[in-house]
Amino acid sequence: MSSRERILGRVRRALTDVVPDGRTSTEAVPRNYLRAHGERSTEQTVQLLAENLTDYRAIVHRCDAEQLPDLVMRLLAEHGTQEVLVPSGLPPAWLSAADPVRLADRATSTAHELDRVDSVVTGCTLAIAETGTLVLDGSPGQGRRRISLIPDHHICVVRVPDQVVASVPQALERLDPARPSTWISGPSATSDIELNRVEGVHGPRKLDVVLLG
């Protein structure tokens, strides 16, 4: 008998006291928790996102489509960026004013090549206001998971208000489980040394979030 059969057999014998009810988890579990916490206007939700991102040491900027190229250029210059990674599908206008060398996100690039790049600019799929979280799922303009991980500086553009949801339940509803997703709440951090929070261990140490709208 295979280990699979033995484990499943043990599970069934362990549950002889349980009467199977055939219900799914959705039917069997009370869902009387909230879909979102508190009543907010759209603008208040965006404001909460900005506050929570800032609370976790992301640097938040707001601008409109016209101002965006100059803002991105300034953020790259402030970081001293020579080379910037660009995922396919990123609107060309976003980087139209930037000086640094643009490198395309390629499947063939090695991790060592990516490690030499200073910054990356991406969009996102959505952002969660209550938790200050950005979600990337590899859709156009977001690139492979590793490009928002290896460079030391990540600029993420969120279209407000249409990419902003209030809460975790609202976020999951809108995501496609088949896509690999990365949830980012502030820059990389550790609390392993005497529970002191230190930003930047392995992921980007600097996270600029641009709320575009």
Next chain:
Amino acid sequence: MSGTFVGMPAFPEAASRAVRDATLRGNLRHATHTIRAKRAQAVAELSDWAALRTAGMRIKEHTLRHLDRYLVQLEESVTAAGGTVHWALDAEEANRIVTRLVQETGESEVVKVKSMATQEIGLNEALAAEGIRAYETDLAELIVQLGKDRPSHILVPAIHRNRGEIRDIFRTEMGRWGRPAPEGLTDAPAELAEAARRHLREKFLRAKVGISGANFMVAETGTLVVVESEGNGRMCLTLPQTLISVVGIEKVVPAWRDLEVFLQTLPRSATAERMNPYTSMWTGTTDGDGPRTFHLVLLDNGRTDTLADRVGRQALRCIRCSACLNVCPVYERAGGHAYGSVYPGPIGAILSPQLRGTASAIDASLPYASSLCGACYDVCPVAIDIPEVLVHLRERVVEGGPAVREGNRVVLKPAKGHAAERAAMRAARWAFTRPGALRAGQRLASGTRRLHPRTLPGPGRAWSGTRDLPAVPVEPFRDWWQRTHGGKEGTG
């Protein structure tokens, strides 16, 4: 579980040694009190916390009640998404499977995401025996690995180390494993984190095989979820060509939607954050993004035995947030090592003796490593009644009785060393059913109270060694009642 803990002394002995270590107590007190206060604040932000807690409990309870169904569904979903599923009955089989999978890649080193399951099975040691070097990449796990130490907390395994100790470990040990610590390294946390970043980055960038656990597996979609802070998890999950995840069978949840509960309760219970910095979710493999090969090893290792216990099975609801450790007065003083298992604290005191059985001295002592104050139950985000299970396991240790070990029904013998306690209980049962004898005994005890020793002789010595003997009153209550009320009901 891991061979690291073989020969571990029973809890009281290990704990009494730990509480004499002033540095350890200071480190632990600082850490647990810091996180306790932060957690209360993070939880207070959610007005529906009680409803989320109930939902989390019910999702896990429902899953465990239909675990066979959801495991089969998970296997189908993961396979359909391009992954390969393996089943491991015990630690030895899981280690064999992982070793073979690594050997098939031709690699001799792997990078690891912090994982309780791989610690439980002693994977690093098993790989080392086959010439494969496993690098821990979580900062705390790195501190533990470099320090040839053992983890003492589920979430912050180096909680027992202060910054000075960490600097010393980095200075002396980093060079032996790869890039040495920079010259003049101080004990500033930012500098220590930077040293770890440089040391580990060279390993991430060349790694071909990553090994992880998972916080959740979704049966409906085949999605695995890893929750972390530093980005070392993302490195291990996305840069290598091959990813091997070793996950306990109890980590499955039925539906994608169920994540909405746990992604709210886990971060707040664990690190007291609204959300941890990074969460990775992947479903099988994705063309051109992340590992090309994905293996999922489903681990039993005592979980089905635990499931067979109607009271104890609730321990399998645990989502490893470690909130129970941070509020436990016993953990705060004794530290994680005293529990002698990879799962320390209150949850370890109920999980380890169930996964491993209560045959060893340490496992038989763990159900007693608690004051039953109930703080662990209050903070548990899936409402595991830890005190209930502790009492249930104490009964099993003292009385023995039916249990399931390695899938077989067995009758456990009472543990050694509890004969005096059983004899005392038998005597009490006898006396309480005979009022005349009870009265005579009580009068005798009152009459001789000046002669009572401060500690018990013989087998009772161990009991009174850690407790004050109750003083016997001048006269028994029933005599006092008879004398002052004439045996009649009060009129007030």
